Amino acid sequence: MSPRTGRPTDNPKGERLSIRIDDECSKILTEYCSKNNVNKGEAVREGIKRLKDDEKK
Numbered sequence: 440m441s442p443r444t445g446r447p448t449d450n451p452k453g454e455r456l457s458i459r460i461d462d463e464c465s466k467i468l469t470e471y472c473s474k475n476n477v478n479k480g481e482a483v484r485e486g487i488k489r490l491k492d493d494e495k496k
Contacts (some may be wrong), residue, residue, distance in 0.1 A: 456483075 449474050460468070 452480075
């Protein structure tokens, strides 16, 4: 069996995260993704990075 191939990246995403969110959070996330033309994974990564930025303040 050969290894999986795909687009090369400088930032591989090897960690998988599975969470449950309530309806309000789902609506907020969906609206954010539509407005900013990003997928849910990218939106969550942006949110996590903002948490780090907030701690620096």
